[in-house]
Amino acid sequence: MATQTKHDWADDEELEETTTTDLPPQQKIQNKDGTWTIIDYYYNEAGNKVKRTRRVRYVVRREVVNPRVAERRTWAKFGDAASDSPGPNPSTTTVGENIIFVPSVNWRKEAKDEANDPNAQAMKDKLKDKKVKCRICNGEHFTARCPYKDTMAPIGEAGAVDPAAGMGDEPSAAAAAATGAAGPGKKGSYVPPALRGDRAGARGETMGGKYGERDDLATLRVTNVSEMAEEQELRDMFERFGRVTRVFLAKDRDTGLAKGFAFISFADRDDAVKACNKMDGFGFRHLILRVEFAKKAA
Amino acid sequence: MRPILLAGHERALTQIKYSPDGDLIFSVSKDQIICVWFSHNGERLGTYRGHQGAIWTIDVDPTSTILASGSADNTIKLWDIKTGKCLQTWDFPTAVKRVEFSDDGTKLLGVTEKRMGHLGTIVVLDIKLDVEAEQSDEKAMTIVCEESKATVAGWSYLSKYIIAGHEDGSVSQYDAKTGDLIYNIPIHELNQSITDLQWSQDRSYFITASKDKTAKLISSRDLEVLKTYPADTPLNSATITRNKDFVILGGGQAAMDVTTTAARQGKFEARFYHKIFEDEIGRVRGHFGPLNTVAADPTGKGYASGGEDGYVRVHHFDRGYFDFMYEVERERQNRLAAVVSA
Secondary structure: OHHHHHOOOOOOHHHHHHHHOOOOOOEEEEOOOOOEEEEEEEEOOOOOEEEEEEEEOOOOOOOOOOHHHHHHHOOOOOHHHOOOOOOOOOOOEEEOOOOOOOOOOOHHHHHHHHHHHHHHHHHHHHHHHOOOOOOOOOOOOOHHHOOOOOOOOOOOOHHHOOHHHHOOOOHHHHHHHHHHHHHHHOOOOOOOHHHOHHHOOOOOOOOOOOOOOOOHHHEEEEEOOOOOOOHHHHHHHHHOOOOEEEEEEEEOOOOOOEEEEEEEEEOOHHHHHHHHHHHOOOEEOOEEOEEEEOOOOO | OOOEEEOOOOOOEEEEEEOOOOOEEEEEEOOOEEEEEEOOOOOEEEEEEOOOOOEEEEEEOOOOOEEEEEEOOOEEEEEEOOOOOEEEEEEOOOOEEEEEEOOOOOEEEEEEOOEOOEOOEEEEEEOOOOOOOOOOOOEEEEEEOOOOOEEEEEEOHHHOEEEEEEOOOEEEEEEOOOOOEEEEEEOOOOOOOEEEEEEOOOOOEEEEEEOOOEEEEEEOOOOOEEEEEEOOOOEEEEEEOOOOOEEEEEEOOOHHHHHHOOOOOOOOOEEEEEOOOOOEEEEEOOOOOOEEEEEEOOOOOEEEEEEOOOOEEEEEOOHHHHHOOOHHHHHHHHHHHHHHHO
């Protein structure tokens, strides 16, 4: 009753016509490789006849369910769904875009890192390629930008400044150091006490860098990792050598595929050495892993 | 994971329930119809028509034969799940905001709204779990909430207590046999309404969601707050997942403010927290409006969320979800494995 009154005369008569006109029947052809080709015709919203060819592979997946559940799957549809054919009706049920959801302990931090990542990476790459050396202090900056430009003669007691200390292992720190170094270049601009000439070498602890207390001594860099790799697999592989404190697998943010490199931190450096020796050249998936100790980013 | 989008409703979703076997999903919305879907592929099994107003709430009995719904047309209706037939209608003076079957399905509670001079009440109805049976018209018990109206309520383990969440942010515990108030404890911030109450599997504890931007895990016996999950947005719903120790919170700014902000700022995401460590471990985007309801699959394989945007999104978790463990959990598991193999 309800379904009959629901059909309104105003609900386009045209539709009624088009569906009754002679659309060629659906064709199903089995292909040699076991797939099926389904050809059917329909009218699109603009009223044009459309031929649709689909290649479909049927996969039978057996699932054991509770008999109650199995019985319910045989129930007849009712109400507004009474006229639906078996299977989901595309007008009410669609499949959404893929969502990558992997729970993670430091979810908040990672989301932030991802946002910074492209810039940070670009900065790193830039710094990697350029080998800039200061003529005054042997630091990795232009001579004109040297904080000791005014106080020191070229190539004097450069040992007073450890260039590595100024260049932290984090891009943010590097950037900070760079701006700090740039500051004194301009005359009269303010230089924070911590970055002033006499103390620049003795930089204090950084607060919460990207990987706060990362111990680079026991961290391995693994490259040539298959893009299908999962953190868990890497963890399993490396846990054989000792306690793994951290596994970081760089992943593409959009596709969720691995980017091809990973960092593995061990609790113990000896384990790391063992793992490095054993796993370098190890065949994983279709690629050969390259394992080396992570260098401090310059 | 690719969520399945169910577009059976034309207005905002109000509640979603899984059947106890996890194979059916019941959804109700303000558009006056109830839909039932198969959870594995999103196929619609049917609809239940008959309500004359927005439907606020729905519940399935433990045997999945009878459905109860409460609506703004001041009725509770019982339905035959298989055929979609309405079995019984009870009339009340005001709208019904929440219904829930007891553990064994022999009792149904309903929370009625405070309006037009009527105080908010919690009514208890006796149910015969048989499609053929004649249901009694009489209420078995009525609890009147004089202080602050109840917004949500449910049955504790063994139907021993009725637990209610109130508009003023307090939670009370009533004796389910006599209807006497045992405790009333201010749990959430004062006058921040409790919007949802969902049970753990054994009903010994439950989770409440509140407009005060927190969800809390509370024990049924003494209403002790076990855990608190802070969020950055008013919450509409919270649920406890099975098999994994997580909770899922749903919320977003109030529906009336939605048009003034972009979807990105609206915080229309399902938030996953670790149940024990209280850390936020991830979010799932997708809705265009606030999430009004979230429900966890009793089999632990997925969850469904319903939004102000009228969509139900059914998610089946990927491997990464099942693999996720804290370091301590992993170590414990390794230790246990070592003991077993030794």
